[in-house]
Amino acid sequence: MDAFIIHGGRRLRGTARINGSKNAALPILIASLLTDEPCVIQNVPNLRDINTTYRLLEELGKTVTVSGKSVTVGFRRKLKTKAPYEIVKQMRASILVAGPLLARFGNVRVSLPGGCAIGLRPIDIHLKGFEAMGAESHTEQGDVVLATEGLAGRTVRFSFPSVGATENVMMAAAATEGVTSIENAAREPEIEDLADFLNKMGATVTGAGGKRIRIEGAARLSGAKHRVIPDRIETGTYLCAVAAAGGDVTLKEAVYEHLEALIAAMRKAGAKITKVPGGIRIVSSGRPKPVSILTKPHPGFPTDVQAPWMAYMALCRGKAKVRETIFENRFMHAAEMLRMGASIVVNGNTATLRGVPDLSGAEIMASDIRAGAGLVVAGLAAQGTTKIQRVYHIDRGYERIESVFRRLGANILRVKE
Numbered sequence: 001m002d003a004f005i006i007h008g009g010r011r012l013r014g015t016a017r018i019n020g021s022k023n024a025a026l027p028i029l030i031a032s033l034l035t036d037e038p039c040v041i042q043n044v045p046n047l048r049d050i051n052t053t054y055r056l057l058e059e060l061g062k063t064v065t066v067s068g069k070s071v072t073v074g075f076r077r078k079l080k081t082k083a084p085y086e087i088v089k090q091m092r093a094s095i096l097v098a099g100p101l102l103a104r105f106g107n108v109r110v111s112l113p114g115g116c117a118i119g120l121r122p123i124d125i126h127l128k129g130f131e132a133m134g135a136e137s138h139t140e141q142g143d144v145v146l147a148t149e150g151l152a153g154r155t156v157r158f159s160f161p162s163v164g165a166t167e168n169v170m171m172a173a174a175a176t177e178g179v180t181s182i183e184n185a186a187r188e189p190e191i192e193d194l195a196d197f198l199n200k201m202g203a204t205v206t207g208a209g210g211k212r213i214r215i216e217g218a219a220r221l222s223g224a225k226h227r228v229i230p231d232r233i234e235t236g237t238y239l240c241a242v243a244a245a246g247g248d249v250t251l252k253e254a255v256y257e258h259l260e261a262l263i264a265a266m267r268k269a270g271a272k273i274t275k276v277p278g279g280i281r282i283v284s285s286g287r288p289k290p291v292s293i294l295t296k297p298h299p300g301f302p303t304d305v306q307a308p309w310m311a312y313m314a315l316c317r318g319k320a321k322v323r324e325t326i327f328e329n330r331f332m333h334a335a336e337m338l339r340m341g342a343s344i345v346v347n348g349n350t351a352t353l354r355g356v357p358d359l360s361g362a363e364i365m366a367s368d369i370r371a372g373a374g375l376v377v378a379g380l381a382a383q384g385t386t387k388i389q390r391v392y393h394i395d396r397g398y399e400r401i402e403s404v405f406r407r408l409g410a411n412i413l414r415v416k417e
C-alpha cells in the first residue's frame, strides 16, 4: 500500500491545471448505457473510481477505449441488466446504472451498495423516483431488483435533493417517452453537465441547476461527444491547501461560479481570491480569521470540501464551528488532525475548532477520499513530517495529488509500504 510523506511548512507557488470532474464524469460515462451508438467523453480524469466505472461498463456489455483523457464507449453486445456486488462494493455510484437499464430494458438488478465510511447512504429516494415513474422494486439476496411494464413520464418529488437520485431519474426519464418533472432536484454543477450530455443524446432537458428539472424523453437516444466540466472539489481542495500552507497559486480551468459558497467563506477568513482569465488565483494572508460554516446541498458549502476546510480553520485566530448536515459520519479526519496538534471537539454533527498557531507533523490515516485530502492539506501546512497511510482512498478522487503539490513547491513523496 502507498503512503505519503510530507515535510510541511513550504509555501505553494505557481500554476496548476484542474482535471475533469470525477462526479460529473461518472454519471456521464454511465449515461452511455442509454444508447448502442458510440459516445466520446473528453477531459475524463484518470482515477480509481473512473477505472471501476470502465470495468462496470465492460461487464455490462460495452467496449471502453481510453486515449489520454478521451474515452470512447462503444457497443460489444446486448447489455446485461445486472451489476455485480464485486464492482458495486468498490464504488457506490454503480447504482446509477439502474436508471438507464430500467428505462431501456424494463428490468435491472443492482447489488445494494451498503454503507460506507461517511454514512449509511440509503437509496430510498432513487427507488421512490423509479416507483413514481411506474416501476416496482424489491430486495433479493442483497440486490435491489426493479421491474416495469414500461416507465412513463410523471412528476417525481424528492424529499431531499439527492445528487445520485436526481441523476438516476434524469437518465431513466431521458429514455422514457413523455415528460418527467423532478421537483426538489439537486442543483449541483454535475447535474447541469449530465443534462447537457443527455440533450446531446437527443433528450430535451431544461431547468437543470434549478429546483425543478423537466425531461422530455426520446424513444431512441443517439451517441454524443462531450467534454466534462472541471472538478470543483479538486479546485476547492487546492484553494484550502494554498490558504493553509501559504502561497500564491493560479488554478487554471477552475470555475469560480461553481464554488461561490467556499470562496465567500475563504474571503471572510482573509484569503485573497480573484477570478482571472481562464481560472482562479489565490493569495494567502497568514492565519485565518475564524469563520463558521454549515455544509448544504449546492449552492451551499460543499460537504466534499469540509475536511480540507477544517485543516485550514484548525489554524484560525479564535473559535470556529463546522456543521456537517449532509452525511452523518463525516468527521473521521478530526481525530487524525488532533494527532497533529489541532484542537477540535466533535459533538454530534458539529465540530468546534479552537485555532492553534501551528499544526505539527504526525503519522495519520486516510479514511475516505475527502478526509484523506483534508489530511494532505493539514500535512502541507504543518511543521515537521507527516506520514499519511491508506492513500488509496485519496487516489479514488485525485489524480496524482502529490505531483500537483510537488510542482507547486511542496515536499511530498509517495512511498510503497
Ligand code: EPZ
Pocket: 023, 024, 026, 093, 119, 120, 121, 122, 123, 124, 125, 126, 127, 160, 161, 162, 163, 164, 165, 186, 303, 304, 326, 327, 328, 369, 370, 397
Ligand atoms: C454525491 O453522492 C457525490 N458522489 C458525493 O461525493 C457527494 O458528497 C454527495 O453527492 C453530496 O454532494 C458522486 O457524485 C459520485 P446524495 P450521492 O444522494 O449522490 C442521503 C466524493 O467524495 N440519501 O446527494 O451519494 C444520503 O445518505 C463523494 O466525491 C438518502 O437518504 O449523494 C446523504 O446523507 C462522497 N436516500 C445525503 O442524502 C437516498 O436515496 C446526500 O446524498 C439518497 C441519498
